[in-house]
Amino acid sequence: MGRTVYVNGEFLDESEARISIFDRGFLFADGVYEVSSILRGGLVDNDAHLRRLGRSLRELSMPAPASAAEINAIQRELVSRNRVEEGALYLQVTRGAADREFSYPRDTKPSLVMFTQARSLVDSPAAAKGISVVTLPDIRWKRRDIKTIGLLPASMAKEAAMAQGADDAWMVEDDCISEGSSNNAYIVSPDGEILTRHLGSEILAGITRAAILRLSRETGIPVIERPFTVEEARHANEAFATSATTFVYPVVRIDGRSIGDGTPGPVTKRLRALYIEMALEQVGSAGSGSNP
Numbered sequence: 524m525g526r527t528v529y530v531n532g533e534f535l536d537e538s539e540a541r542i543s544i545f546d547r548g549f550l551f552a553d554g555v556y557e558v559s560s561i562l563r564g565g566l567v568d569n570d571a572h573l574r575r576l577g578r579s580l581r582e583l584s585m586p587a588p589a590s591a592a593e594i595n596a597i598q599r600e601l602v603s604r605n606r607v608e609e610g611a612l613y614l615q616v617t618r619g620a621a622d623r624e625f626s627y628p629r630d631t632k633p634s635l636v637m638f639t640q641a642r643s644l645v646d647s648p649a650a651a652k653g654i655s656v657v658t659l660p661d662i663r664w665k666r667r668d669i670k671t672i673g674l675l676p677a678s679m680a681k682e683a684a685m686a687q688g689a690d691d692a693w694m695v696e697d698d699c700i701s702e703g704s705s706n707n708a709y710i711v712s713p714d715g716e717i718l719t720r721h722l723g724s725e726i727l728a729g730i731t732r733a734a735i736l737r738l739s740r741e742t743g744i745p746v747i748e749r750p751f752t753v754e755e756a757r758h759a760n761e762a763f764a765t766s767a768t769t770f771v772y773p774v775v776r777i778d779g780r781s782i783g784d785g786t787p788g789p790v791t792k793r794l795r796a797l798y799i800e801m802a803l804e805q806v807g808s809a810g811s812g813s814n815p
């Protein structure tokens with residue numbers, strides 16, 4: 524018996540789960556996804572993830588497979604069935620199965636698939652030590668605000684970064700960093716301001732990004748949302764990346780050169796601690812199903 528996964532109305536052992544070869548997710552990457560973190564058996568910022576899912580679906584004129592409340596109930600049931608205390612819940616919606624044709628087929632039933640991944644998130648060697656990134660051209664499409672499953676360019680970037688001995692890629696367009704392969708990118712300027720690209724079709728509106736910017740402002744750390752250059756990143760005091768499952772990762776090397784003194788900086792460490800505190804408060808201590 525492996526994990527219990529969810530596929531279109533059924534909770535099944537992962538070995539029993541099936542999707543059609545005609546599913547448009549498989550044939551066209553015609554699908555969208557969300558990843559929520561799980562802490563103490565509860566989902567972190569899940570309402571915001573489901574709102575973004577709704578937006579992604581609308582941008583692609585894809586029908587929702589269920590209401591946000593129904594999806595939330597399935598998510599909580601899956602976390603509970605797998606007894607995951609800490610880790611991630613992956614959720615994917617595709618347009619469903621139809622004979623292969625480029626235009627959107629009418630009257631297909633969207634597919635909804637979910638699985639969990641148990642792993643520790645709070646205790647993280649990468650967070651303690653920091654990660655290294657290399658800058659690579661951003662070859663992705665122009666609608667990065669839609670969280671689609673078309674992730675091959677991001678996968679290629681991560682692979683190329685790792686082949687160079689780095690942990691991740693920061694992607695560059697017009698001399699500016701757009702974001703990481705699967706995270707938002709930030710620097711702390713020599714003036715102590717946090718810089719991160721403003722929202723738009725060039726980047727994904729990270730749910731963790733929104734929380735981090737809110738926490739920064741509440742703490743009195745100035746935030747400027749604008750593109751920053753590779754050169755600015757090289758001379759920054761600190762750099763960091765955020766995503767739902769990594770929270771805040773210090774970035775301590777860019778293109779082989781140390782940022783600051785090459786160790787996680789104080790602003791980054793403070794924001795990671797504040798984010799984890801906020802997330803733990805949100806999930807409470809009652810375990811699975813505690814958060815609405």
Ligand code: PMP
Binds near residue numbers: 558702704727731
């Ligand atoms: N940008 C990209 C390209 C991503 O893939 C992700 C993570 N899915 C993020 C940013 C971070 O988004 P979130 O904080 O919602 O996980």
